Amino acid sequence: MMKVKSASFFKLLLLQCLTVLTFAAQDDSFDFFYFVQQWPASYCDTKRSCCYPTTGKPAEDFSIHGLWPNRDDGSWPSNCNVEDSSFNVFEVLDLITRMQQDWPSFSCPSSNGVRLWTHEWKKHGTCSRLNQHQYFQTVLDFKEKANLLHVLEHAGIFPGGFYSVEFIKDAIKACVGYTPFIECNVDQARNHQLYQVYLCVDKFASNFIECPVFPHGRCGGSPIEFPSFSSSRADS
Numbered sequence: 308m309m310k311v312k313s314a315s316f317f318k319l320l321l322l323q324c325l326t327v328l329t330f331a332a333q334d335d336s337f338d339f340f341y342f343v344q345q346w347p348a349s350y351c352d353t354k355r356s357c358c359y360p361t362t363g364k365p366a367e368d369f370s371i372h373g374l375w376p377n378r379d380d381g382s383w384p385s386n387c388n389v390e391d392s393s394f395n396v397f398e399v400l401d402l403i404t405r406m407q408q409d410w411p412s413f414s415c416p417s418s419n420g421v422r423l424w425t426h427e428w429k430k431h432g433t434c435s436r437l438n439q440h441q442y443f444q445t446v447l448d449f450k451e452k453a454n455l456l457h458v459l460e461h462a463g464i465f466p467g468g469f470y471s472v473e474f475i476k477d478a479i480k481a482c483v484g485y486t487p488f489i490e491c492n493v494d495q496a497r498n499h500q501l502y503q504v505y506l507c508v509d510k511f512a513s514n515f516i517e518c519p520v521f522p523h524g525r526c527g528g529s530p531i532e533f534p535s536f537s538s539s540r541a542d543s
């Protein structure tokens with residue numbers, strides 16, 4: 308009986324040691340950030356559809372998806388602080404109006420954004436070495452620095468049209484100074500369309516940089532659609 312008890316005690320001890328070692332070994336290093344903006348019309352016109360935020364349908368503009376720490380080898384850290392990763396809205400009260408405008412959630416059912424911000428903070432923000440206020444403020448400021456809709460319209464690229472990926476990339480590089488990565492998705496009519504634009508930011512979250520590595524994948528069609536948001540529909 309004593310033998311069985313001590314065997315299970317040692318098993319428990321071993322398990323605890325392994326858990327501690329796993330946490331200690333978790334690699335939260337990173338080399339740069341992806342700053343990802345999304346074209347809401349392309350999120351909404353897919354098979355999955357979307358729901359407008361509880362604050363109403365936003366104006367036609369790119370929205371923020373997130374600021375994601377990444378490594379030069381293409382891997383990335385995530386969920387870096389499982390113990391204290393809760394999103395506290397009171398820490399960003401002064402930013403809420405901007406967050407609602409520039410970082411809305413389009414998932415269903417309609418939401419006020421808190422679920423998306425919580426997800427982004429937990430998964431990516433906790434690895435950023437920024438505190439919560441710095442993280443959200445930094446992201447909002449980068450959106451102002453790279454006003455993509457303005458940049459594209461300046462180059463003659465308007466919602467509702469079809470354009471080559473190279474033309475879109477060149478237009479962004481000409482204004483922002485750095486080459487973006489363009490991610491496409493597919494609408495219900497199987498058109499390949501502009502979905503997300505990735506720009507890279509140095510690891511201090513200070514400046515745009517050339518991307519050390521791009522995400523995998525490329526847009527299937529060329530030209531691709533830049534769908535209009537004004538004609539897009541959402542579920543309630």
Ligand code: AMP
Nearest residue numbers: 345350372373411412413414423427430
């Ligand atoms: P991430 O884990 O940061 O790569 O984000 C991916 C998750 O964010 C997925 O669950 C997506 O469905 C969700 N997502 C992406 N864009 C939006 C959006 N505009 N509104 C709400 N959820 C989104």
